[in-house]
Amino acid sequence: MFNKIIKRGHRKVAKSDGAAVDYAYAPTGRSSGPVSTSNIVVNHASRGGVPPASSQLQQLPATAGMFPLPGTIENLPMFRDVPVSERQSLFSRKLQICCFQFDFSDTLKMAREKEIKRQTLVELVDFIQSGSGKISEANQEEMIRMISLNIFRCLPPGSHENTGSENLDPEEEESYFDPSWPHLQLVYELLMRYVVSSDTDTKIAKRYIDHSFVLKLLDLFDSEDMREREYLKTILHRIYGKFMVHRPFIRKAINNIFYRFIYETERHCGIGELLEILGSIINGFALPMKEEHKLFLVRALIPLHKPKPVAIYHQQLSYCITQFVEKDYKLADTVIRGLLKYWPVTNCQKEVLFLGELEEVLEATQAAEFQRCMVPLFRQIARCLNSSHFQVAERALFLWNNEHVVSLIAQNRNVILPIIFEALEKNIQSHWNQAVHGLTVNVRKMFLEMDVELFEECQRQFAEREAKVRELEEQRELTWQRLAAAAQEG
Numbered sequence: 001m002f003n004k005i006i007k008r009g010h011r012k013v014a015k016s017d018g019a020a021v022d023y024a025y026a027p028t029g030r031s032s033g034p035v036s037t038s039n040i041v042v043n044h045a046s047r048g049g050v051p052p053a054s055s056q057l058q059q060l061p062a063t064a065g066m067f068p069l070p071g072t073i074e075n076l077p078m079f080r081d082v083p084v085s086e087r088q089s090l091f092s093r094k095l096q097i098c099c100f101q102f103d104f105s106d107t108l109k110m111a112r113e114k115e116i117k118r119q120t121l122v123e124l125v126d127f128i129q130s131g132s133g134k135i136s137e138a139n140q141e142e143m144i145r146m147i148s149l150n151i152f153r154c155l156p157p158g159s160h161e162n163t164g165s166e167n168l169d170p171e172e173e174e175s176y177f178d179p180s181w182p183h184l185q186l187v188y189e190l191l192m193r194y195v196v197s198s199d200t201d202t203k204i205a206k207r208y209i210d211h212s213f214v215l216k217l218l219d220l221f222d223s224e225d226m227r228e229r230e231y232l233k234t235i236l237h238r239i240y241g242k243f244m245v246h247r248p249f250i251r252k253a254i255n256n257i258f259y260r261f262i263y264e265t266e267r268h269c270g271i272g273e274l275l276e277i278l279g280s281i282i283n284g285f286a287l288p289m290k291e292e293h294k295l296f297l298v299r300a301l302i303p304l305h306k307p308k309p310v311a312i313y314h315q316q317l318s319y320c321i322t323q324f325v326e327k328d329y330k331l332a333d334t335v336i337r338g339l340l341k342y343w344p345v346t347n348c349q350k351e352v353l354f355l356g357e358l359e360e361v362l363e364a365t366q367a368a369e370f371q372r373c374m375v376p377l378f379r380q381i382a383r384c385l386n387s388s389h390f391q392v393a394e395r396a397l398f399l400w401n402n403e404h405v406v407s408l409i410a411q412n413r414n415v416i417l418p419i420i421f422e423a424l425e426k427n428i429q430s431h432w433n434q435a436v437h438g439l440t441v442n443v444r445k446m447f448l449e450m451d452v453e454l455f456e457e458c459q460r461q462f463a464e465r466e467a468k469v470r471e472l473e474e475q476r477e478l479t480w481q482r483l484a485a486a487a488q489e490g
Helices: 002-009 015-020 084-098 111-130 137-151 159-163 181-196 211-222 226-242 244-265 271-283 291-305 310-327 329-341 348-363 367-385 390-401 403-411 413-430 434-450 452-489
Strands: none
Touching: 084 111, 084 137, 111 181, 137 181, 137 211, 181 226, 211 226, 211 244, 226 244, 226 271, 244 271, 244 291, 271 291, 271 310, 291 310, 291 329, 310 329, 310 348, 329 348, 329 367, 348 367, 348 390, 348 403, 367 390, 367 403, 367 413, 390 403, 390 434, 403 413, 413 434, 413 452, 434 452
């Protein structure tokens, strides 16, 4: 049985399958060395069957993806200089030139050939953008292969891998700029123009921009070059908008990237860009919201508050979270309890970010949802009020500058004031920062004006607790004195 499986794995490709075999692009990911892409083969999984003989394309040269020999690349005529009937053939030849790879570590090496490829890419972008001629199906497939050869590559090692300092703060890492960007940018521009073009038929294009292609595109979000991530963000967003068949797959694939980041690596360069795409996607969710989307919020978005480098992508994350609550106000309780679950204990800067996000969520929260979570919420806010880090205490007190938050507090003052009264009194008595002291006095005055009787009752209970604490302290001191005296007598 084992021998049969082995033989089956080495079977020859039938002639009828020949047109369905794709030229390669290297698997993306981190690598410490160059990887040849000349003989890696990837099949387009979503392609149904073999295209008819009339649409079968000319195969890319065997040297595709390899470094060319000096003098082997020649300039081709421009599109405007050839008859319309020959432009598809010229397009294919230009694509073949763009399949060659170059070493950009040496700017002077093969400078002429690099410039020919750059100029050829510019012409291809202009041809797509101008819409002067619809690209044949064969050339569309060939173009996606060329794009794949250029962009799907092993990413260089991360800066933390080069230095060997795993604990380096991602915010402090120096920006990386890919030396091959002059060519890469044009390849990305070509892909983007192809995706957004009104001439691009999604029924045809989805054969080549398939799940395998999208997955490799997502892998590239880990590139340290910010310029590349910006292009990827725009292109993936456009693909999501144009190819409805890919939407569930893209959401699931992004989910998986988040899971690996949260629970395994805590290192990924493109979390912010992926969240920006999701912010737009969430904005378009229909109501009532699907259970799948709610699970995504609970299992992926809320746990994204946990990783240490959350400050890098917090703005985009906060926007996504707020979008969910604005879409479905019943999710406010889930979100607030999720924030409390991952509330930072020792990181004060992170606490300030959480308080800012909390205010945005509270602005979209209705009274019923607020009542479900107000007790644990204001216990945490009381701890923030007494924080020795003045920015945390100050940001917590700024919640009372929000009219909607104040109205929610006023409606539930009988529950909230007893929870935070002690924190307010302690700030007035002993907080070292003058600004925090002044803001606390204003909040205390606001509660006094809301409900004098409740305020006085809380004040009375606080005084009683303080008296008991003092009494216990006096008894403890007296006990120690007796023990000391007994020890001296002994």
